[in-house]
Amino acid sequence: MTDMDESYYLAMRVKDMAIPYVLCQRGKCSECEEDVWLDENARRTWEKVPILCIVCIEAHIKEKSPEEIDLMITPEIRESLEKYFKRREELMKK
Secondary structure (H helix, E strand, O other), X not given: OOOHHHOOEEEOEHHXXXXXXXXXXXXXXXXXXXXXXXXHHHHHHHOOOOEEEHHHHHHHHHOOOHHHOOOOXXXXXXXXXXXXXXXXXXXXXX
């Protein structure tokens, strides 16, 4: 991550996703303190930057122009996303 002041860990709220598709632990959004899922595979990231739920990150995004928004996916998150998509696909076939 380049500028840690502008970096956040985006987390799904527990109430929006009752059961995570990858190994997670519960945490809290740094702003609203809503329960969120923290991907164990991305621990290195969420231990360093503020954790924001999907609702709170929306406010940060709306404050900026599209040119100012720079999204980065770490290798750990990419790996978890691949697991998530695979698991979701398996569940949808049932």
